[in-house]
Amino acid sequence: MALTEQELRTLEYEPDTGGHFGDYGGRYVSETLMAALNELDHSYQNLKNDPDFQREFDADLASFVGRPSPLYHAGRWSKVIGGAQIYFKREDLNHTGAHKVNNTIGQALLAKYSGKPRVIAETGAGQHGVASATVAARLGLECVVYMGADDIERQSPNVYRMKLLGAEVVSVESGSRTLKDALSEAMRDWVTNVDDTFYIIGTVAGPAPYPQLVRDFNAVVGREVKWQSREIFGKYPDALVACVGGGSNAIGLFYPFLRDAEVAIYGVEAAGRGLSTNEHAAPLCSGRPGVLHGAKTYLMDNSDGQIAHTHSVSAGLDYPGVGPEHAYLKDIGRANYVGATDDEALAAFHEVSQIEGIIPALETAHALAYTKTLAASMRPNQTIVCNMSGRGDKDIFTVAKMEGISLT
Amino acid sequence: MSNTRIQRRMEALKASGRKALIPYIVAGDPTPTVTVPAMHAVVEAGADIIELGMPFSDPFADGPVNQRGAERAINSGMTLAGVVTTVSEFRKDDNDTPIVLMGYLNPVIAMGETIFCEAAAAAGVDGLLIVDMPPEEEGSLVQSAKMNGLDLIYLAAPTTTDERLQTIGKATSGYLYYVSLKGITGSSKLDTSDVSQRVAYMRQHVSVPICVGFGIRNAKDAAVISSAADGSIVGTVLVSQVEALVDQPEKIPNALKAILEPMRQAMDTNG
Numbered sequence: 280m281a282l283t284e285q286e287l288r289t290l291e292y293e294p295d296t297g298g299h300f301g302d303y304g305g306r307y308v309s310e311t312l313m314a315a316l317n318e319l320d321h322s323y324q325n326l327k328n329d330p331d332f333q334r335e336f337d338a339d340l341a342s343f344v345g346r347p348s349p350l351y352h353a354g355r356w357s358k359v360i361g362g363a364q365i366y367f368k369r370e371d372l373n374h375t376g377a378h379k380v381n382n383t384i385g386q387a388l389l390a391k392y393s394g395k396p397r398v399i400a401e402t403g404a405g406q407h408g409v410a411s412a413t414v415a416a417r418l419g420l421e422c423v424v425y426m427g428a429d430d431i432e433r434q435s436p437n438v439y440r441m442k443l444l445g446a447e448v449v450s451v452e453s454g455s456r457t458l459k460d461a462l463s464e465a466m467r468d469w470v471t472n473v474d475d476t477f478y479i480i481g482t483v484a485g486p487a488p489y490p491q492l493v494r495d496f497n498a499v500v501g502r503e504v505k506w507q508s509r510e511i512f513g514k515y516p517d518a519l520v521a522c523v524g525g526g527s528n529a530i531g532l533f534y535p536f537l538r539d540a541e542v543a544i545y546g547v548e549a550a551g552r553g554l555s556t557n558e559h560a561a562p563l564c565s566g567r568p569g570v571l572h573g574a575k576t577y578l579m580d581n582s583d584g585q586i587a588h589t590h591s592v593s594a595g596l597d598y599p600g601v602g603p604e605h606a607y608l609k610d611i612g613r614a615n616y617v618g619a620t621d622d623e624a625l626a627a628f629h630e631v632s633q634i635e636g637i638i639p640a641l642e643t644a645h646a647l648a649y650t651k652t653l654a655a656s657m658r659p660n661q662t663i664v665c666n667m668s669g670r671g672d673k674d675i676f677t678v679a680k681m682e683g684i685s686l687t
Numbered sequence: 688m689s690n691t692r693i694q695r696r697m698e699a700l701k702a703s704g705r706k707a708l709i710p711y712i713v714a715g716d717p718t719p720t721v722t723v724p725a726m727h728a729v730v731e732a733g734a735d736i737i738e739l740g741m742p743f744s745d746p747f748a749d750g751p752v753n754q755r756g757a758e759r760a761i762n763s764g765m766t767l768a769g770v771v772t773t774v775s776e777f778r779k780d781d782n783d784t785p786i787v788l789m790g791y792l793n794p795v796i797a798m799g800e801t802i803f804c805e806a807a808a809a810a811g812v813d814g815l816l817i818v819d820m821p822p823e824e825e826g827s828l829v830q831s832a833k834m835n836g837l838d839l840i841y842l843a844a845p846t847t848t849d850e851r852l853q854t855i856g857k858a859t860s861g862y863l864y865y866v867s868l869k870g871i872t873g874s875s876k877l878d879t880s881d882v883s884q885r886v887a888y889m890r891q892h893v894s895v896p897i898c899v900g901f902g903i904r905n906a907k908d909a910a911v912i913s914s915a916a917d918g919s920i921v922g923t924v925l926v927s928q929v930e931a932l933v934d935q936p937e938k939i940p941n942a943l944k945a946i947l948e949p950m951r952q953a954m955d956t957n958g
Contacts, residue, residue, distance in 0.1 A: 309748035309842060310866060583766040584743075
């Protein structure tokens with residue numbers, strides 16, 4: 280299934296009209312959703328090349344989000360590790376503190392251009408919920424966010440933020456009470472209220488056209504890295520590293536580099552308590568192809584095809600599926616997918632906080648953990664760009680609690 | 688003579704001027720042992736076809752009632768192989784009532800499409816309704832189903848365009864399941880005059896019988912729907928009843944019968 284380097288350099292990397300990336304993706308949904316997805320696809324294919332839409336999107340990214348985000352040389356950490364030079368793409372400096380806002384601005388503008396006054400979203404760690412509520416407030420849209428009951432407990436600061444922004448947060452008590460159940464619940468809302476409601480999916484998972492449009496809105500990350508890396512160190516990076524839950528920050532960084540086969544690509548999944556245990560959230564590392572939430576992709580299920588309960592210290596990676604484009608990139612050999620455990624992520628969380636003065640999100644800490652391993656295996660004249668996808672303010676309570684420290 | 692049990696049943700109903708009553712229950716809800724008696728009970732109450740739910744952990748096209756039903760079934764140990772065995776058990780005493788297995792694609796992929804279709808056909812299953820497999824995503828399951836003589840039933844919705852209705856009309860066999868409302872199973876609103884118009888319209892594109900589900904709660908709904916369509920599919924109201932009797936499962940077969948009998952009566956006096 281793996282392709283040759285020449286093939287990788289000339290591939291289109293675009294889905295077919297049915298939204299398939301190779302064998303993955305597509306629209307595995309009930310007929311009740313089909314019209315809504317077709318309508319969304321139609322309006323997106325029209326708007327993505329519309330100059331007014333693009334201008335408004337770019338202007339919002341500049342003046343509301345604060346783009347371009349810097350490409351920062353983590354010089355001290357690189358030196359401590361003693362291998363490749365590590366650069367952080369500072370998505371943590373975006374308004375709302377993560378890459379998520381790139382996508383919510385794009386989708387909220389789609390909602391506005393499609394004349395839908397109400398937006399809904401699902402959220403795991405709460406970052407996408409906050410980003411959706413933020414943009415909805417700015418555009419004057421009604422906003423409802425679905426969030427697993429367990430995640431609400433883990434991420435109470437973000438729940439309060441969403442409320443401050445005027446959003447309604449609905450606690451999802453079904454199933455495993457995490458991200459996958461919030462996603463199911465949001466789809467139900469959408470099916471019922473499709474006439475006036477736009478569903479802002481937070482990651483590159485779900486039925487077509489979501490994986491494509493969420494990727495396109497996040498691809499600004501990789502496009503900036505292309506010119507920033509040339510400007511700062513005169514060439515493209517030797518390697519890219521990003522964490523992968525659904526995979527939107529990762530695909531945003533990877534996508535513009537897919538045809539540059541000399542750039543190695545690493546996606547880091549949550550290995551939880553270890554890939555050899557059942558307590559992780561790493562479908563690409565140890566799952567198998569199946570169908571979940573409207574797309575064919577790698578997922579974690581039991582022998583009977585029931586979706587598995589996953590585990591990760593980070594709510595944002597705690598999802599049993601993954602974006603179908605990642606499944607495709609894995610199979611054709613363009614990207615490598617590896618795991619970082621809870622413990623490795625926590626160690627990187629502390630290390631980067633103390634050495635670089637940046638408290639990363641726990642999701643991002645997984646990418647940092649692997650970056651450390653990778654950098655150590657490379658030479659000092661080589662470079663790695665690691666996507667600093669989010670900041671860790673939201674996680675300090677989780678980390679403190681794990682370490683037996685009370686903050687209240 | 689038509690070759691599948693569903694087609695034969697539909698033709699017999701048409702010949703006698705009656706409409707199909709199609710109950711839906713989840714296999715293994717709340718325990719595996721209650722399912723076969725419940726299936727026989729709904730047949731005694733006048734069911735023409737049974738839609739048997741294959742439980743799935745993430746049924747995003749269903750409402751909370753049916754999701755809880757699926758969760759109870761999974762917790763009781765029901766598996767896809769167990770669903771097939773349930774049908775074999777049922778067939779020991781009933782070789783006439785068509786059975787349609789309804790569910791989601793992932794458990795079928797996990798078992799293997801070919802193995803599943805062969806086992807289902809051997810057990811006496813007549814049709815499959817895979818909620819998250821529209822005609823556009825047809826794969827090896829469709830081939831295996833056809834090779835094993837299983838009807839594939841597809842859904843149509845109020846929002847389905849004419850173009851897709853033609854595709855669906857060609858793909859579906861046995862009957863077409865018309866989802867009468869926007870929304871999920873167990874939604875509350877049912878506009879029966881809308882449904883009549885829509886069913887009449889769909890007949891231009893669809894040659895198989897059209898059965899209507901989602902939102903049918905009582906005998907009156909069933910009668911009105913079946914005056915326009917070829918059958919009424921009743922699900923959530925039955926799964927709710929199962930939920931109410933979760934601690935007294937032995938009462939479930941008769942309780943389901945008590946819901947369906949007035950529906951049968953109302954449908955038959957209708958025309």
